[in-house]
Amino acid sequence: MSLFDYFDQVFSDYTLRTITLGTAVLGAACGMLGSFAVLRKQSLLGDAISHAALPGIALAFLITGTKDTNLLLMGALISGLIGTFWIRGIIKKTHLKTDTALGLILSLFFGFGMLLLTFIQKQPNANQAGLDKYLFGQAATLVESDVTLMIFVTLMCALVLLLFWKEFKILLFDADFTKTLGFNTRFIDILITFFIVLAIVLGLQTVGVVLMSALLLAPAAAARQWTNRLSSMILLAALFGAFSGVFGTAISASQNNLSTGPVIVLVAAVFVLISFVFSPGRGLLFRELRFRQNRRDLQLKKTLQLMHSIAKTHDDISHPHAIRILNNFQGFTKRSLQKMEEKQWITLQQHHWSLTEKGYFAAENMFNETTHDESTN
Structure with missing residues (x-):
């Protein structure tokens, strides 16, 4: 049967x-x-x-x-x-x-x-x-x-x-x-x-x-x-x-x-x-997906903060910088640059990048939140 x-x-x-x-x-x-x-x-x-x-x-x-x-x-x-x-x-x-x-x-x-x-x-x-x-x-x-x-x-x-x-x-x-x-x-x-x-x-x-x-x-x-x-x-x-x-x-x-x-x-x-x-x-599957998403977000934010610290050395935040200065940074990947460009945080021109106004303010907010957390601890 x-x-x-x-x-x-x-x-x-x-x-x-x-x-x-x-x-x-x-x-x-x-x-x-x-x-x-x-x-x-x-x-x-x-x-x-x-x-x-x-x-x-x-x-x-x-x-x-x-x-x-x-x-x-x-x-x-x-x-x-x-x-x-x-x-x-x-x-x-x-x-x-x-x-x-x-x-x-x-x-x-x-x-x-x-x-x-x-x-x-x-x-x-x-x-x-x-x-x-x-x-x-x-x-x-x-x-x-x-x-x-x-x-x-x-x-x-x-x-x-x-x-x-x-x-x-x-x-x-x-x-x-x-x-x-x-x-x-x-x-x-x-x-x-x-x-x-x-x-x-x-x-x-x-x-x-x-x-x-x-x-x-x-x-x-x-x-x-x-x-x-x-x-x-x-x-x-x-x-x-x-x-x-x-x-x-x-x-x-x-x-x-x-x-x-x-x-x-x-x-x-x-x-x-x-x-x-x-x-x-x-569920283990969705937990793993969330873990990977959080790790990608963290890498994205760490890369943005590094870019922010580099851009602050210039009066013009849109000043182009070579991508190769990010190569030794642990959180940097080419995929992260693409995601940041999709979020309109940066602009990419061949082998150079520059921060946008939106990216600058996003980095400033992250920096302020980090500073606040460290002061409360």
Whole structure:
């Protein structure tokens, strides 16, 4: 199946439509909530929560004896919340840093989860087969009820964001100021964390424990490169996440032996790469272009100042001077002379140059600004 065939069949085929809609909604929810994790500098939180959810899945199976998706995800949610509050407790009650607490909970819960999975696999009950799909995800198992739950949770997240928008925004950028305004910062913080945990748990079935943090952070990291506004960042992150889900599913379905979860994460990584290179404000390409432009402007101004100092030795600023007296000057290039002539700072006559009135005043202004800066320092 080619990509064109996939998009042609996506609206008529139940399985393709369900998986595509589910991954798109999941990507949008992760993009929205991942923005808060990125801005709060808690990028490892998603990784820790997703790994902390694994023992909850295994325990839910051991207790119930069934592979009911809702029960397994409920166990993952409880386990993820326990891991989250343990992280908060370690940070507040001890002298350990945030990254240390995240690493401890991640390794502890994931190790315990793998131990339980190993134990389950050795049981004589055939129902445990396929339980390890939560490690790497299996989008093909999505059904309409799963997608409905994702849509409901995503809409609920959007509603909560609208209701507590002011509180979330203030808390993100100045927690101490939020306290002075009388807001309950602990409640707001717990609310954000709860929805992040909820989004991660919903994505375990599709992307898996190992890759879930990437889907949470990649769209937000990409969106951060394009804007400085929180609202714009959340919207862009949701779009990047949704497109990652759609195109990742399309590529996976059109090729043989490609898992959907990893492909979605790779597509999200492509969005990050493109954003890092081509975004106008922070992109590496435009940063390099601005650097070169600034360097050319600096060379231009240094050459003009040298010309000004030479021209001041004559009563007539339009007195012609040979170009060769500039050859030993580091900022001089033939291109810089052409640019200065375009700006009408100088006139060129064969191998001679002379300052214009406009160039003289431009040089005087630069000299005055330099003198002022040196005096203030």
